[in-house]
Amino acid sequence: MTINQLSIFVENKAGALGEITHILAQENIDIRAMSIADTKDFGILRLIVSDEEKAKKALQQNDCIVSITEVVGVAISDEPGSLSRVMELLYTNGINVEYMYAFITISKQYAYVVVRVEDNNKAMKILETNGVKLVDKEDIKNL
Amino acid sequence: MKYWQQEIECASREQITEWQNERLVNTVKRVYENVPYYRQRMDEAGVKPEDIKSIDDLSKLPFTCKQDLRDTYPYGLFACDMEDVVRVHASSGTTGKQIVAGYTAKDLDIWDDICARQLAAVGADKNWKIHVSYGYGLFTGGFGFHGGATKMGAMAIPVSSGNTARQITILQDFGSDVLCCTPSYAMYIAETMEKMGIDTAKLPLKAGIFGAEPWTQEMRLQLEEKLNIKAYDVYGLTEIMGPGVAYECSEQTGMHVNEDHFIIEALDPDTGKPVPDGEPGEIVFTCITKEAFPLIRYRTRDIAVLSHKQCSCGRTFVKMSKPMGRTDDMLIIRGVNVFPSQIETVLLNMGYAPNYQILVDRVNNLDTIQVQVEMTDKLFSDTVTEISKAEHAIEEGLKSLLGVAADVKLVAPNTIARSEGKAKRVIDNRKK
Ligand SMILES: [Zn+2]
Numbered sequence: 102m103t104i105n106q107l108s109i110f111v112e113n114k115a116g117a118l119g120e121i122t123h124i125l126a127q128e129n130i131d132i133r134a135m136s137i138a139d140t141k142d143f144g145i146l147r148l149i150v151s152d153e154e155k156a157k158k159a160l161q162q163n164d165c166i167v168s169i170t171e172v173v174g175v176a177i178s179d180e181p182g183s184l185s186r187v188m189e190l191l192y193t194n195g196i197n198v199e200y201m202y203a204f205i206t207i208s209k210q211y212a213y214v215v216v217r218v219e220d221n222n223k224a225m226k227i228l229e230t231n232g233v234k235l236v237d238k239e240d241i242k243n244l
Numbered sequence: 245m246k247y248w249q250q251e252i253e254c255a256s257r258e259q260i261t262e263w264q265n266e267r268l269v270n271t272v273k274r275v276y277e278n279v280p281y282y283r284q285r286m287d288e289a290g291v292k293p294e295d296i297k298s299i300d301d302l303s304k305l306p307f308t309c310k311q312d313l314r315d316t317y318p319y320g321l322f323a324c325d326m327e328d329v330v331r332v333h334a335s336s337g338t339t340g341k342q343i344v345a346g347y348t349a350k351d352l353d354i355w356d357d358i359c360a361r362q363l364a365a366v367g368a369d370k371n372w373k374i375h376v377s378y379g380y381g382l383f384t385g386g387f388g389f390h391g392g393a394t395k396m397g398a399m400a401i402p403v404s405s406g407n408t409a410r411q412i413t414i415l416q417d418f419g420s421d422v423l424c425c426t427p428s429y430a431m432y433i434a435e436t437m438e439k440m441g442i443d444t445a446k447l448p449l450k451a452g453i454f455g456a457e458p459w460t461q462e463m464r465l466q467l468e469e470k471l472n473i474k475a476y477d478v479y480g481l482t483e484i485m486g487p488g489v490a491y492e493c494s495e496q497t498g499m500h501v502n503e504d505h506f507i508i509e510a511l512d513p514d515t516g517k518p519v520p521d522g523e524p525g526e527i528v529f530t531c532i533t534k535e536a537f538p539l540i541r542y543r544t545r546d547i548a549v550l551s552h553k554q555c556s557c558g559r560t561f562v563k564m565s566k567p568m569g570r571t572d573d574m575l576i577i578r579g580v581n582v583f584p585s586q587i588e589t590v591l592l593n594m595g596y597a598p599n600y601q602i603l604v605d606r607v608n609n610l611d612t613i614q615v616q617v618e619m620t621d622k623l624f625s626d627t628v629t630e631i632s633k634a635e636h637a638i639e640e641g642l643k644s645l646l647g648v649a650a651d652v653k654l655v656a657p658n659t660i661a662r663s664e665g666k667a668k669r670v671i672d673n674r675k676k
Pocket of ligand 1: 493494495555556557558559
């Protein structure tokens with residue numbers, strides 16, 4: 102099962118990010134994971150939140166461009182080399198990772214990582230058959 | 245019916261030139277004798293009516309511009325006896341005084357003919373029902389097409405503008421064959437019908453004649469699809485006659501200028517020298533058959549391209565493109581003429597909202613142009629690569645249409661002020 106990521110367009114100007122986090126705070130939305138990609142002109146804020154539909158609605162009401170993207174959540178055991186193993190698996194199976202980032206919150210024995218690939222189902226199948234634990238929507242709720 | 249006056253519309257170039265030579269000479273003589281303002285201007289320029297022997301001498305005549313019309317408001321440029329004037333129209337004065345145009349009975353008859361030429365060119369004949377949704381009144385739109393329809397013997401439906409629900413009822417119940425209105429109003433009617441769940445394929449409507457405001461090729465395709473019609477462009481201005489000065493034919497690649505009544509020139513707006521076919525120039529008209537209000541070398545401020553290429557419809561009149569902008573809006577970037585409307589066309593064609601801002605600057609003596617475009621839901625992506633690709637595609641699109649490189653910056657929605665004024669569209673920081 103994939104998890105839902107909020108992707109938000111951020112104009113490259115002072116205060117733009119603050120406006121977004123302010124809107125989310127007002128709606129009591131918890132941020133579980135986040136990353137920002139930026140260029141000289143614009144940025145894309147990517148978030149895993151407690152309630153993405155509610156967050157999307159609130160942001161859209163405030164003239165933000167938001168989309169929900171399905172991404173793969175991977176639970177990586179908290180020991181050296183485990184992330185490298187996941188990357189290796191994807192690479193050798195011809196799956197290109199567009200971007201990835203880690204969760205802010207950490208469970209007891211795992212570090213959660215968000216991976217954005219072209220073909221979610223293929224990536225999930227490869228990871229699962231190789232014994233990698235995936236993160237589902239329930240896991241995120243329980244964080 | 246394909247033509248209204250085939251022998252004229254398909255006349256040889258020699259014949260057209262002969263008409264123009266003779267009619268120009270007569271008109272110049274008449275305005276010199278009857279209109280003190282023209283006489284004074286010609287005297288100042290050192291031109292006598294005898295100096296004008298053919299259209300080759302046209303460039304000797306001084307230009308007339310909007311200010312001249314204001315200075316002589318309301319009747320100062322009328323060239324006939326006031327008792328022969330049977331009608332006036334006026335253009336709304338959005339900036340300053342309105343412009344008053346007079347017509348004699350013969351002028352109206354010619355106007356009816358040129359509107360009938362447009363109607364015939366879209367397929368109309370006396371069996372057609374002509375739905376006129378241009379305003380009737382001082383504005384020329386309504387009366388122009390009404391006269392053309394009547395002269396053709398078709399059935400005019402003088403709906404005038406507004407009351408969209410009634411427009412739609414009439415389109416359905418009266419069985420209109422052609423809709424004449426502004427393109428934006430046609431779009432509004434189409435969208436309203438869509439919302440009401442009306443199947444336009446079931447309507448008898450076959451064609452639309454849309455003018456009086458700028459519109460894009462993209463809009464044409466949308467209107468054709470939504471209304472299940474062929475959409476045609478028409479050009480006109482109150483100062484010269486009203487709608488029908490130039491009319492589009494089945495080829496839909498520009499509008500034939502009624503050269504038996506109007507001489508068209510395309511000139512470099514700065515030097516006043518003619519530009520060759522295919523190059524944008526300011527459109528200048530000289531009326532050569534009008535009795536009441538024959539303007540001489542009237543500068544329209546519209547920029548368009550002329551084409552003398554043979555047209556597949558058989559008409560021989562020169563074609564003018566849809567105006568690409570106004571001389572007032574023209575920007576010169578690194579020596580290249582750029583119009584905000586061209587930028588708008590690129591954006592619309594690529595699915596962006598026509599909400600943009602153009603920032604012009606000069607860096608190290610080089611003009612720079614940045615186009616700010618609002619991001620839309622449809623074009624947004626979660627990856628930088630995709631958005632950069634979209635940004636790059638706009639830059640490519642602009643470069644190929646404008647001929648100069650522009651930098652594109654995607655901005656958040658609703659950050660560009662929505663306003664009609666061109667001041668907001670273009671911010672030129674080069675000026676001191
Ligand atoms: Zn033609």
